[in-house]
Amino acid sequence: MEPVILGDGAEKDSPLRYDIRLLGRILGETIRAQEGEAAFDMVERIRQTSIGFHREADETARAELQALLSGLPVGLATTVIRAFGHFSHLANIAEDQHHIRRTRAHALTGAAPREGTLACALGRAYATGVSGKRLQEFLDGAFCSPVLTAHPTEIRRKSSIDREMEIARLLDDRDRIHFTPAELTANRKELRRAVLILWQTSILRGSRLRVLDEVVNGLSHFDHTFLRELPRLYGDLEDELALVEGWEEVTVPSFLRVGSWIGGDRDGNPFVTAEVLREALRLQSAQALNFYLDELHLLGGELSLDERRVTVSDALRALADRSPDHSPHRATEPYRRAIAGMYARLAETARSLDGVEAARHAVGAAPAYATAEELRADLDTVFDSLCANGxxxxxRGRLRRLRRAVDAFGFHLASIDQRQNSDVHEAVVAELLAVAGAGTDYPATGEDARIALLRAELTGARPLSAPHLGYSERTAGELATLAEAADGRRRYGAQAVRHYIISKTDGVSDILEAAVLLKEVGLLNPREPRLDVDIVPLFETIGDLRRCGDVMDRLFSLPEYRRLLPSRGDTQEVMLGYSDSNKDGGYLTSIWELYKAQTVLIEVFARHGVAMRLFHGRGGSVGRGGGPSYQAILAQPPGAIQGSIRVTEQGEVIAAKYSNAEVGRRNLETLAAATVEATLLAADGRPPPPTAHLTVMETLSERAFAAYRGLVYETDGFERYFRESTVIGEIANLNIGSRPASRKKSTRIEDLRAIPWVFSWAQCRLMLPGWFGFGSAVRAWLADNPDGLATLQAMYRDWPFFRSALSNMDMVLAKSDIAIASRYAELVTDRALGAAIFERLRTEWLASIDAVLAITGQQSLLEGNPLLARSIRNRFPYIDPLHHVQVELLRRLRAGDPDPAVVEGIHLSINGIAAGLRNSG
Structure with a gap:
């Protein structure tokens, strides 16, 4: 299966073309050997026909392709799906490797730092007059955190991801090592073996994931990326600052930390329990401690320094003397003895804390470390002695990285956020009050009365709950999980659980209810006063975003709440939901209401003297807030970042960003660099957009909102069209996550989670959540403002927010294909309904493309991003066959075909299409 790479491409891309051809050829050889000549010939015929269509836009070739694919026996159809799906994954590996290759080539030439690197961000800051003191102040107060979530858009099993990582490593070796002919042959054999294993490994899971399976999958990214690359990133940053500032020693606080929802997100997931949270914390801790034990073992092997050759500090000597290592062979090696003692203490820590036995036995018994800070202090002793004695x-090698890892990851590895829906909090508080005999009908109480009641509960230390009273399963479960969170903090440190997120926040009482529940388990103490975790309201719908400023203003005006914030550094975090606001109001209105919400929050927080941290609930696709992170952060309103930000990393995006260590390092650096620039450069006077631009955007949003709501929620039969023209039903049955696809047992779009909503539209190549309504809005506005195109063009040129919005739409529209979408529309059994709705979709799609091109001044989509355009264009011939087979199998399934292979083929096609599109959900 050797692909033809379309387009000329620059010479610098020739290694990418070579790698794709190499992997395609190996895949083809594997298919021929495993499935037979006839299957291979069919795959090749389909591939060549698809390429012919895309190269010549030949409708005869399209008809031939449809004819080939519509009559395939299900077994052969599955082989075709697997072939094109695996090729998409292999192409992704090659592209990632090429990005690494180009980054290294850039560095080797000594060129100026690239945009999105910390070196570039620091250079821009210095160029605008930011002083070293100001930069140090920023770093001292900064906080950046990518937060991993287990949202169900990652279809692949870990076994497949592991093999793909092996292929990536083998490709990387070909770049970095000057192979002899024999070594090159051996490398190719290893590639063949890896591809063979990939082909013979089932991509699909045989059973639905449990929450703890999701925890284990998430932990794999720590082993090969976060634990290793984050300390290196800090070290490089410190070295850069020392070089520029001329400082002898620079210590950057661990402002970049990794968070997680996996094991703590209870919103809509009944399988996240107190027991699951306890085990998730234990698994994370065991991962961190095992890493430290391995590094200590290696460090002890390195530091064989003889005290007859070197001087050591008194503190180091005392540390060595306390060690249980009394071997005469190491009598004159104080560093080794000290590290052996640290290893023994850490091994006991792993045993007592997590029930884990160290892979290598300690030299003797030693007391466990009580905290990660104690371990860090011992590492500091070794570090200081080395520095003081030549x-x-x-x-500054392994020891420096280990010190940083312990500082950044502690004994907890990653902070596990707690999240629950406000409706659950309301029900639990109502039951607690009823059982306690408070004499109030809480569910029937209005907002003002609720606030008054909850304020009273927050002034006294009296608990509402009692262990001897009986509660419903839901209330008992909530209290048990909160108690487990409190216990986890005591066991693993305060960083283990530090955020409590309230989904569906639409009033002050929602926040106070969570506060009362935290008080029940000792995470809030009204007497000191002290709040041990950040209470984080999540504003998700369009209505919630419009009310968020008033909600926070009223909250900060309550003395019972405001007096808690000094214990949180006078900082309040607010989470903004991209996915649900998009499903609620469409792309343009969603991003505009998010922008306005931030602007309002900036003013409210400043007036109350509270520092603001925003948590952006972004998904992988544009319809869920996706797109390039760097540009998205810089497109926020001036003053929105304030030195700290948290961003969700969801589903398949986690593997795409962090499976490869170097790619992961680059993504971590991009997040930090964007935060530096958005804070320091905006603080130095980036002007707000002109009022005229805001007015135009408001009008565009209103019209886009009307168009979107008119289609999705006000068109009779649209729900049926969606259910029948997409794979939503099949996605719901995929074993790709522990959480149900809908919040309730209904087929209503309102109850469907945003993730399968977006994922489904990507599968049929319509990408509706990323553009619908924009074309109508621009057309209507220009009808009222005939000379207004120049204004829209100026907005695109001068306003980062508007430019980012159109850039994302440009990409989404380029990935869409109305001809393929039309084939899915034919699945709608009511032909008249399907035709009518599809015509509306096609008209809006064309109008949106016309609007994007007119405003950006492009002649074609992605004209300004030729690399992405070429990547997408090269993928289409390998994605299109998957769509054609998927439609055919859907038709058979819905006609009643009982063959289980039909369902398997559909699920495999979902995987392949998602791989080809990359950020599909």
């Missing part, structure tokens, strides 16, 4: 270069 061995600073030794201190």
């Amino acid at each position: 061995s600073a270069s030794l201190a």
Whole structure:
């Protein structure tokens, strides 16, 4: 299966073309050997026909392709799906490797730092007059956190991801090592073996994931990326600052930390329990401690320094003397003895804390570390002794990275956010009050009365709950999970659980209810006063976003709440939901209401003297807030970042960003660099957009909102069209996550989670959540403002927010294909309904493309991003066959075909299409 790479491409892309051809050829050889000549010939015929259509836009070729694919026996259809699906994954690997290759080539030439790197961000800051002192102040107060979630858009099993990582490593070796002919042959054999295993491994899971399976999958990214690359990133940043500032020693606080929802997100997931949270915390801790034990073992092997050759500090000598290592062979090696003692203490820590036995036995018994800070103090002792006695270069290798890892990951590895829906909090508080005999009908109480009641509960230390009273399963479960969170903090440190998120926040009482529940388990103490975790309201719908400023203003005006914030550094976090606001109001209105919400929050927080941290609930696709993170952060309103930000990393995006260590390092650096620029450069006077631009955007949003709501929620039969023209039903049955696809047992779009909503539209190549309504809005506005195109063009040129919005739409529209979408529309059994709705979709799609091109001044989509355009164009011939087979199998399934292979084929096609599109959900 050797692909033809379309388009000329620059010479610098020739290694990418070579890698794709190499992997395609190996895949083809594997298919021929495993499935037979006839299957291979069919795959090749389909591939060549599809390429012919895309190269010549030949409708005869399209008809031939449809004819080939519509009559395939289900077994052969499955082989075709697997072939094109695996090729998409292999192409992704090659592209990632090429990005690494180009980054290294850029560095080797000594060129100026690239946009999105910390070096570039620091250079821009210095160029605008930011002083070293100001930069240090920023770093001292900064907080950046990518937060991993287990949202169900990652279809692949870990076994497949592991093999793909092996292929990536083998490709990387071909770049970095000057192979002999024999070594090159051996490398190719290893590639063949890896591809063979990939082909013979089932992509699909045989059973639905449990929450703890999701925890284990998430932990794999720590082992090969976060634990290793984050300390290196900090080290490089410190070295850069030392070089520029001329400082002898620079210590950057661990402002970039990894968070997780996996094991703590209870919103709509009944399988996240107190027991699951306890085990998730234990698994995370065990991962961190095992890593530290391995690094200590290696460090002890390195630091064989003899005290007859070097001087050591008194503190280091005392540390060595306390060690249980009394071997005469190491009597004159104080560093080794000290590290052996640290290893023994850490091994006991792993045993007592997590029930884990160290892979290598300690030299003797030693007491466990009570906290990660104690371990860090011992590492500091070793570090300081080396630096003070002529061995600073030794201190700045493995030891420096291990010190940073312990500081950044502690004994907890990643903070596990707690999240629950406000409706659940309301029900639990109502039951607690009823059982306690408070004499109030809480569910029937209005907002003002609720606030008064909850304020009273927050002034006293009296608990509402009692262990001897009986509660419903839901209330008992909520209290048990909160108690487990409190216990986890005591066991693993305060960083283990530090955020409590309230989904569906639409009033002050929603926040106070969570506060009362935290008080029940000791995470809020009204007497001190002290709040141990950040209470984070999540504003999701369009209505919630419009009310968020008033809600926070009223909240900060309550002395019972405001007096808690000094214990949180006078900082309040607010989470903004991209997915649900998009499903509620469409892309343009969603991003505009998010922008306005931030602007309002900036003013409210400043007036109350509270620092603001925004948590952006972004998904992988544009319809869920996706798109390039760097540009998205810089497109926020001036003053929105304030040195801290949290961003969700969801579903298949986690593997795409963090499976490869170097790609993961680049994504971590991009997040930090964007935060530096958005904070320091905006603080130095980036002007707000002109009022005229805001007015135009408001009008565009109103019209886009009307168009979107008119289609999705006000068109009779649209729900049926959606259910029958997409794979939503099949996605719901995929074993790709522990959480149900809908919040309730209904088929209503309102109850469907945003993730399968977006995922479904990507599968039929319509990408509706990323553009619908924009064309209508622009057309209507220009009808009222005939000379208004120049204004829209100026907005695109001068306003980062509007430019980012159109850039994302440009990409989404380029990935869409109305001809393929039309084939899915034919699945609607009511032909008249299907034709009528599809015509509306086609008209709006064309209008949106026309609007994007007119405003950006492009002649074609992605004209300004030729690399992405070429990547997408090269993928289409390999994605299109998957769509054609998927439609055919859907038709058979819905006609009643009982063959289980039909369902398997559909699920495999979902995987392949998602791989080809990359950020599909």
